[in-house]
Amino acid sequence: MQIEPGKLLAQINSPADMKSLDAVQLVKLSDELRQYIVDVVSVYGGHFGASLGVVELTVALHHVFNTPEDQLVWDVGHQAYGHKILTGRRDQFHTNRFYNGLSGFPKRKESEYDAFGVGHSSTSISAALGMAEASRHKNEKQKQHIAVIGDGAMTGGMAFEAMNHAGVSKSNLLIILNDNCMSIDPNVGALRDYLTDITTSKTYNKMRDEVWNILGKISKFGPNAQEIGSKVESSVKSFLLKQSNLFESLNLRYFGPIDGHDVNHLVSVLNDLKDIPGPKILHCLTKKGKGYSLAEKDQTKWHAPGTFDKFTGEIHKKVYETPQPPKYQEVFGHTIVELAEKNHKIMGITPAMPSGSSLNIMMKVMPDRAYDVGIAEQHAVTFSAGLATQGLVPFCNIYSTFMQRAYDQVIHDVAIQNLNVVFCLDRAGFAGADGPTHHGNYDISFFRCIPNMVVSAPMNEAELRNLMYTAQLPDQGPFSIRYPRGNGVMPDWKTPFEEIKIGTGRKLKEGDALAFLTLGHVGNYATEAGEKLQKEGLDVAHYDMRFAKPLDESMLHDVFHNYKYVITVEDGCLQGGFGSAILEFMADHGYQSKVVRLGIPDEVVEHGTQMELHKECGFDPDGLYQAAKKLLVLQTI
Amino acid sequence: MQIEPGKLLAQINSPADMKSLDAVQLVKLSDELRQYIVDVVSVYGGHFGASLGVVELTVALHHVFNTPEDQLVWDVGHQAYGHKILTGRRDQFHTNRFYNGLSGFPKRKESEYDAFGVGHSSTSISAALGMAEASRHKNEKQKQHIAVIGDGAMTGGMAFEAMNHAGVSKSNLLIILNDNCMSIDPNVGALRDYLTDITTSKTYNKMRDEVWNILGKISKFGPNAQEIGSKVESSVKSFLLKQSNLFESLNLRYFGPIDGHDVNHLVSVLNDLKDIPGPKILHCLTKKGKGYSLAEKDQTKWHAPGTFDKFTGEIHKKVYETPQPPKYQEVFGHTIVELAEKNHKIMGITPAMPSGSSLNIMMKVMPDRAYDVGIAEQHAVTFSAGLATQGLVPFCNIYSTFMQRAYDQVIHDVAIQNLNVVFCLDRAGFAGADGPTHHGNYDISFFRCIPNMVVSAPMNEAELRNLMYTAQLPDQGPFSIRYPRGNGVMPDWKTPFEEIKIGTGRKLKEGDALAFLTLGHVGNYATEAGEKLQKEGLDVAHYDMRFAKPLDESMLHDVFHNYKYVITVEDGCLQGGFGSAILEFMADHGYQSKVVRLGIPDEVVEHGTQMELHKECGFDPDGLYQAAKKLLVLQTI
Ligand SMILES: [Mg+2]
Numbered sequence A, B: 001m002q003i004e005p006g007k008l009l010a011q012i013n014s015p016a017d018m019k020s021l022d023a024v025q026l027v028k029l030s031d032e033l034r035q036y037i038v039d040v041v042s043v044y045g046g047h048f049g050a051s052l053g054v055v056e057l058t059v060a061l062h063h064v065f066n067t068p069e070d071q072l073v074w075d076v077g078h079q080a081y082g083h084k085i086l087t088g089r090r091d092q093f094h095t096n097r098f099y100n101g102l103s104g105f106p107k108r109k110e111s112e113y114d115a116f117g118v119g120h121s122s123t124s125i126s127a128a129l130g131m132a133e134a135s136r137h138k139n140e141k142q143k144q145h146i147a148v149i150g151d152g153a154m155t156g157g158m159a160f161e162a163m164n165h166a167g168v169s170k171s172n173l174l175i176i177l178n179d180n181c182m183s184i185d186p187n188v189g190a191l192r193d194y195l196t197d198i199t200t201s202k203t204y205n206k207m208r209d210e211v212w213n214i215l216g217k218i219s220k221f222g223p224n225a226q227e228i229g230s231k232v233e234s235s236v237k238s239f240l241l242k243q244s245n246l247f248e249s250l251n252l253r254y255f256g257p258i259d260g261h262d263v264n265h266l267v268s269v270l271n272d273l274k275d276i277p278g279p280k281i282l283h284c285l286t287k288k289g290k291g292y293s294l295a296e297k298d299q300t301k302w303h304a305p306g307t308f309d310k311f312t313g314e315i316h317k318k319v320y321e322t323p324q325p326p327k328y329q330e331v332f333g334h335t336i337v338e339l340a341e342k343n344h345k346i347m348g349i350t351p352a353m354p355s356g357s358s359l360n361i362m363m364k365v366m367p368d369r370a371y372d373v374g375i376a377e378q379h380a381v382t383f384s385a386g387l388a389t390q391g392l393v394p395f396c397n398i399y400s401t402f403m404q405r406a407y408d409q410v411i412h413d414v415a416i417q418n419l420n421v422v423f424c425l426d427r428a429g430f431a432g433a434d435g436p437t438h439h440g441n442y443d444i445s446f447f448r449c450i451p452n453m454v455v456s457a458p459m460n461e462a463e464l465r466n467l468m469y470t471a472q473l474p475d476q477g478p479f480s481i482r483y484p485r486g487n488g489v490m491p492d493w494k495t496p497f498e499e500i501k502i503g504t505g506r507k508l509k510e511g512d513a514l515a516f517l518t519l520g521h522v523g524n525y526a527t528e529a530g531e532k533l534q535k536e537g538l539d540v541a542h543y544d545m546r547f548a549k550p551l552d553e554s555m556l557h558d559v560f561h562n563y564k565y566v567i568t569v570e571d572g573c574l575q576g577g578f579g580s581a582i583l584e585f586m587a588d589h590g591y592q593s594k595v596v597r598l599g600i601p602d603e604v605v606e607h608g609t610q611m612e613l614h615k616e617c618g619f620d621p622d623g624l625y626q627a628a629k630k631l632l633v634l635q636t637i
């Protein structure tokens, strides 16, 4: 389906075409850009609200700045759809987030306008400051460096680290704080309150009341008192707005807040700021979902709604005749509540992903026991460690890819102290359309090398529930459970809890010469491949190992006594992963079977559906089937 | 050598013994505690300046609070010597940092007074907030939770993440900001300037000037103007101190700054604060090295000076008759300058470790090209990525253990974008006396699974220089070089540069049935073991592989064609490390040699000298010798 851009937008093939637009045209372009985003996303899906919120900002930035010479860094980047459309990618934009199509995030390989690849939050100030310092080093004085960062991303610690450095640098850096009071879910924390406070001038109002209060008391000083007060007040006001500002505290010149939906005002402010050297911050107020009223009203729902009818706002949902398996995240969300009802030590923690992790279910029914700590993975983990020191059992739910942010905290604060923190790693393995920045490919390797850490992965919903049940039993130490994005395999998933002894696998099928050893959801692929092989008269064994650490050594002794050929399967990187754990076991015990390891190769795999990527890497059901056939042929030679 | 505590200190066997001390006694105890630290550290070594700086604070805290019931968390923890001495560990304190002795940091296993194990910076607020929320959950209303954090640690992003959460919590949390303007080196960044600013009341002074300026202009209003102004001023003052405060911005009640060396004032303030509910921060001004004048004057040198004559201040240095090998860090420090003189694209980055990494050498001669970004590993890496996007070649020097803090940034900002950032991982492998929080055990595993990343380790100084030379050649992509704490092996280390082709090892010795494959400095142990075996007529081959990734596949084909027995050796964890890389190669190519992997086992190994720990784990020279003998015996069976 070909989607037509508006007349003016149709003529914009690069930002060069925007330079001469007048005030009226800039408004028109903004409207057409917004419409085009609605038109495309409603049909093809993708992130929605964030890009609508920065339409005017995007137009103003490319009108004022000399991109791509000037370096424009979008934090997180799911708000950069307008940027992509204006920078030569309008006609491919319908391929956004599809296999072999455009990336859903800025990406250096894709365009010279994408100054820095993003996906994770809070990186933009560091990156732009690096660029700005490089320009200082190269004496490129005219070059501008802009980081556009949301209020949610600003709570991530590295943004603060970067501002601490920026404040003492002399480089030409403009930070644009895109303040919409939202992350994916409503933004949380003291910074949010503070931004609201300066936005609504509460600080100034409090000051004024204070002054007038004093002046009231001193009215005995005569009629001049009020006039003096008024003078003092206006002086105090301008002073206060500077000095009482958190960003000014960090030596960043602060401007704003201004209306982020007034494109012409933005243009004039940005033009002014271009001439002010040094590090500075412009506070823009925007509305997530701006211009699409349903999205303005329910911003979390419309963060990435899937496809929808743009006129009625009806979000398209597949209708099934039979009950479907739930998402793994939903199983987590309901199960933690069930467990927490019985075990009063259980607490829930998410860094800014209440809806993404489904911890919002617990937050609703047990608000005092479930925390959204903001985009703050490091804090989330050490906060959990603190809870655990007092005998509680925190379930800290972090996407596999974001767990990379808290790696040190897992080692230093949890594992070395052997504390009972349960890590639920959602979106483990390929994340799908979000692509390489979001793939959870590395966690088996980076967790397996940590002492005391249990590394587990359920093959289905019942197993996830049982692993969660097991993890909250007394004194289990650091315990990780990884599960994929998307749906499980059991429509009837609400099974009774059963303890799983740590480090035990399941034998699912006997076989002749060859065995599949699987970890996690890919076990279902082995089942499928095994059935197909069975039809050809080939008996292939299947063990769902459940744990990459500790390994089920007794089961593995059986396996290597009985099978000459072994195929390990994991939705994770092959370097140091589950398959390597098996090789280590073999080496340590002198086994010599032929082992083929299937999983994610040592390269940056791009975006696509999860199944497309599993296929690309050869561990979809057919990949397993083929690998088995190839080995079994070897046997007959 | 028995060191006698002062008379009062000798009676303090736990904080219970301090409760009834009067004001005079508290001063006396502080003096004796300081003296005891000087006496012990001068003889036995350890961290010095930090603990001297918090003597009065330590005494006041244990006098006022009900430890260990109240939870006292020391950030970083190298300042907790006084805490250890007062909490029942006085008579073991001379074993501090020795093998099987006390840990140099608070450690939960060691004492119930050590509420949270530390070592890395900036964790204390998160941990204490977790404890405080646990107390809320358990309805333990009297319980106090205190985090003592330095101004340097405050720049670490996770401290900000924690404050963002603390500011909206209702929990009973006291943050004590121990502000001495120092990390190990002088503290840097905008926050430092800000703290100085509020300490010296510059903000308030500016405000006052502003008000008087206005009042001057309005003196025509008559004699009352000054009086009105004065009233307004005092009102403005108290308001401003609250509102213009960065911490108050985050909704933490701010108190101070107060003199951190006035023990009785501290006692009275802490007693007052006990009764104020909610999150709050007390700003204490202290001097690192307080009370030992040389340490006050050169705080970096006296951070951890080794042993010294406490009267003359002469630091004991071993005197050698022949030239000794340099520290690896010094080789790095000098070599980067040599390379940067020729290659103008090279920049240097350290997060708060200029003296620890020896980047201070470059900072001195090329101040515009070498950055200390503060305790901010995440920012350091992404800032480096930003520099690299502009064609520069940043050398980002981070201790292996602290690289854990920036793991996501390495993957997300450097590796996925394949940027030319060189990571120099100092203190890789066992860190020695600093113990498990500082051991750099995991980097081979956690870097090896990252696409595009080169993982290398030099066996000696010349190799380090050549790897650094190689890394700065054009388009090398992400390149990591790990090297150990301490000295190398080449007194004559300033060798000419030679490119090392990426992914090539060195054959150092031919042999018969068995080969050592080593990575990094442990290659020297293999040389030693090989010589000993040679004397017994046993010819053992030795390959210095140099790269854990990419592997020298051609060399490995040779090895596995020729050697039935292989011993891999690494100063790193065995799970997923260098040895596992070799196993993966074997599995992928169908080799069946018997492989023994030597390295760090999957457990928390405590502190000791590096050689003590290498021996404990069986990869000291004798361990290699024994492992080889054992395998060679197998052969003869
Ligand atoms: Mg936002």
Ligand SMILES: [Mg+2]
Pocket (backbone or CB within 6 Å): B150, B151, B152, B153, B178, B179, B180, B181, B182, B183, B187
């Ligand atoms: Mg300090």
